[in-house]
Amino acid sequence: MLNKPFFFAFIFIGSTLFGLHIYDKNHKVDLTIEQAMEPVQHLSNARQAIVHEQFDKSIMELDEAIIDMRRIEKIADSSASAYVEKAIADLALVEAEIRNDTILLDDLNHAFFNALNSIAYANLTISEQNLDKGDKYKAIRFMNATFKEMVSSLEFATSERDKEKERKVIEDIKTILENMQKPGDQYNFNYDTLNREFEELIEIHD
Incomplete structure (x- = not known):
């Protein structure tokens, strides 16, 4: 015979876990500006490790960069997330080449260029989300992250x-950053225009 207390406890735990699953699915955890910039450091470390033939370290750094990129991907706009996903695939190819001792400089440059620009694009969309919510400070910070990531990609x-x-x-x-930091709430720019520029930039490099 089924133990009733155990049965009800099982039902309670099951319903609680289901509720947490639904909550996680519908609530995005805020991304900090530090987390938004972490892939840049890991990619830089990976490149240095490759240059110094520290291949185990380079793989570890690439793995960390990919984990960080997936965190950003969850928060970003779906259009930017698609580019992040493709950039992750490019980094996985570089990692496979490192493991097989067949690393090609062209593949590395291509993957890192697209990775940094896709992250920059993702952070741009997060900047837009924050500005839409009226959080000008966060919008500026994520726009600044976009700027730094693009400079790194050069x-x-x-x-x-x-x-x-x-x-x-x-x-x-x-x-745009200079304009956003001026007093007032009127900005003479359009995120859609910037979004198109990013997409063109990444696509012409494919």
């Missing part, structure tokens, strides 16, 4: 076309 741009396009977007963001 190191991995291998063509003049990529560099020129990247510098153009960097200058646009720099101007």
Whole structure:
């Protein structure tokens, strides 16, 4: 015969776990600005490790970068998340090449360029989310993260076309940041325009 207290306890635990699952599914945990910048440091560390032939360390750093990127991906707009997902696949390819001792510089530059720009794009959409909620301070901080990530990506741009396009977007963001930090709530820019610039930048590099 079924033990009733045990049965009801089982039902209670089951319903509680289900409730937590639904809560997690429908509530996104806020992303800190430090977390938004963490992939940059891990990618930089991975590159240095590869240069010094510390391949085990480079794999560890790439794994950490991917974990951090997935955290950002959950918060970002779906359009940016798609680019983050593709960038993660590119990093996984680099990691596989490291494991097989077949690392190609072109693949590394391509993967790191797209990774940094996809993260920058994701943080741009998070900036927009915060501005829509009226949190100008957070919007500026995530926009600043976008700026720094794009500057970092220049190191991995291998063509003049990529560099020129990247510098153009960097200058646009720099101007926007200056405007956002002025008193008042009117900003003479459009996130949609920036979003398109990011998508074009990443796509021409594919």
